[in-house]
Amino acid sequence: MKELNPLLHSQLRLAVISILMNVEEADFVYLREKTDSTSGNLSVQLDKLSSAGYIAVEKGFVGKKTRTVCKITEQGRKAFEEYVDALKQYINLK
Amino acid sequence: MKELNPLLHSQLRLAVISILMNVEEADFVYLREKTDSTSGNLSVQLDKLSSAGYIAVEKGFVGKKTRTVCKITEQGRKAFEEYVDALKQYINLK
């Protein structure tokens, strides 16, 4: 049985990647709301995804307020697709 | 986003349940080989599945040797199906 990439096999990180697969980009606040997570948890998990090269994180400003924007990378896309592929072995999709 | 039942969202437990979904029953040694896990790890995870009522574990003998046989329960089946259902939200299947 194929292994399930542990970086993606985590509810919050998977949710983030899943969202980022379907949008051009998403900011911190949006991700926090969509995933219904705490800022601390999200921050940590974004760091992990970013360190792995699965997402790109850019910090900027909107007016005077900071804004952290995330985008999935090509590597991230690939990892996600492989993860889904491995998962199919477990959940036996028709 | 629906939550992913943490009891099933674990590589080894998911593998076990996935196997048990497709066979009438399976013994400890078979599960250990199929999942390529250690006895210790498997034993712990079977306990958790069993305590949750997701599998039924029976200890018996084959000749003089002990044999631990596992079967998925109705509850386990249901939990697995719900898990797969929730997962679909994340992996966006066509």
Added chain:
DNA sequence: AAATTTGGTTTATAATATAAATCGGTTTAA
């Protein structure tokens, strides 16, 4: 200008997964 809110990071704690050590019994080989 104090209090509150916003966007986020750091750090402490709780939960989890995993492997190492151990156990009761069996078979094998001396």
Added chain:
DNA sequence: TTAAACCGATTTATATTATAAACCAAATTT
């Protein structure tokens, strides 16, 4: 026989992970 190696499995110790609590700097509100 009996000691060594082996088998099926459990217990326990350790490493890893996830999560929330506490915190921080800047902005906004009162």
